[in-house]
Amino acid sequence: MVIARAEAFAPATVANMGVGFDILGLAVEGVGDTVIVERRPQPGAVMKSIEGDGSKISLDADKNVATIAANALLQQLGSDVGVEITLKKGLPIGSGLGSSAASSVAAAVAVNALLGEPLAREELLPACLAGEAAVSGYHADNVAPSLLGGITLTTGTELSSIRKLPIPANMRLVLVTPAVEVSTALARKALPATIPLKQMVHQTGSVAQLVDAIYRADVRAIAHAMASDEVVEPARAHLMPYLAEAREAALAAGALALVISGAGPTLCAVLDGDSDSEGVALALEKVYLSRDMGCVVRQTSIAANGALVLDSSSA
Ligand code: HSE
Numbered sequence: 090m091v092i093a094r095a096e097a098f099a100p101a102t103v104a105n106m107g108v109g110f111d112i113l114g115l116a117v118e119g120v121g122d123t124v125i126v127e128r129r130p131q132p133g134a135v136m137k138s139i140e141g142d143g144s145k146i147s148l149d150a151d152k153n154v155a156t157i158a159a160n161a162l163l164q165q166l167g168s169d170v171g172v173e174i175t176l177k178k179g180l181p182i183g184s185g186l187g188s189s190a191a192s193s194v195a196a197a198v199a200v201n202a203l204l205g206e207p208l209a210r211e212e213l214l215p216a217c218l219a220g221e222a223a224v225s226g227y228h229a230d231n232v233a234p235s236l237l238g239g240i241t242l243t244t245g246t247e248l249s250s251i252r253k254l255p256i257p258a259n260m261r262l263v264l265v266t267p268a269v270e271v272s273t274a275l276a277r278k279a280l281p282a283t284i285p286l287k288q289m290v291h292q293t294g295s296v297a298q299l300v301d302a303i304y305r306a307d308v309r310a311i312a313h314a315m316a317s318d319e320v321v322e323p324a325r326a327h328l329m330p331y332l333a334e335a336r337e338a339a340l341a342a343g344a345l346a347l348v349i350s351g352a353g354p355t356l357c358a359v360l361d362g363d364s365d366s367e368g369v370a371l372a373l374e375k376v377y378l379s380r381d382m383g384c385v386v387r388q389t390s391i392a393a394n395g396a397l398v399l400d401s402s403s404a
Contacts, residue, residue: 090403095202096125099194099396101180102187103357104230107315107348108295114230115240116392123177124155124195126203132169134159141178154189155196158220162197165216166207172200183270185355190231193220198396210236211248218246225273231351238395240303256391257306259362263344265335265373266355268383271328276352280324292320312345312359322349329353335376342372
């Protein structure tokens with residue numbers, strides 16, 4: 090049976106989890122990108138169309154992360170199958186929600202489904218990374234949770250360097266995405282090349298506390314550790330509109346912490362499951378709207394599942 094069409098969804102992600110720059114990330118429930126792949130006679134992947142991007146994303150197969158990931162996978166498999174890709178963007182670009190990773194992951198998962206799932210989910214990692222690397226650098230803190238779900242610790246880009254951590258049952262998130270774009274490249278350029286030993290000790294201690302707290306499902310301690318970043322946030326804060334005001338408003342409304350999601354400008358408030366998620370969402374919305382800046386607020390949680398095959402149908 091030849092599968093003619095396959096569709097996959099890949100979730101948004103919150104990379105870094107505050108203090109875990111380039112090594113920690115989590116998958117977000119309910120929001121992400123969708124890719125549909127259909128066979129075409131010529132080998133290789135090309136873009137057919139993109140929806141929901143406001144015409145900002147290139148259809149050029151060498152520039153689009155979805156086609157780059159799809160072609161990397163076809164190459165990895167030595168396949169001469171041809172596919173055309175429809176990308177449905179659920180995520181804004183340059184938002185800190187792992188938009189390029191979600192497109193790359195959804196494309197790789199959809200092509201794998203079209204080919205009858207020759208590879209296990211984990212084996213799609215190199216192809217997803219090839220897509221992500223084209224716009225965001227070769228790091229797996231967005232790609233891994235989008236592909237595998239939950240919270241991931243990525244100490245390298247090999248599969249053996251990726252660990253899934255337990256999902257704390259009682260942890261909720263409120264994400265606010267202000268209507269500005271922050272380029273990941275620019276946000277990475279803002280970072281210091283070296284840091285003092287004292288800061289290194291504090292930062293590694295906070296990451297260790299965070300991993301310990303995740304294993305104990307202690308949401309208060311998780312939030313405290315996430316917010317202990319003394320290296321990355323101070324260097325990037327000037328790129329995030331109303332960061333201080335948003336933090337103050339979220340904490341006053343009952344959130345335990347607020348951190349930059351990935352390279353920003355999305356901010357991620359961390360809440361205990363019993364807290365007033367609606368109140369935090371309204372408080373965050375007010376910060377931006379009262380300053381005439383649009384924003385999108387999402388009340389959500391950690392997605393246990395990574396990318397999903399939504400449909401695959403035969404010719
Ligand atoms: N860890 C990355 C960063 C995530 O903060 O730059 C964005 O790709």
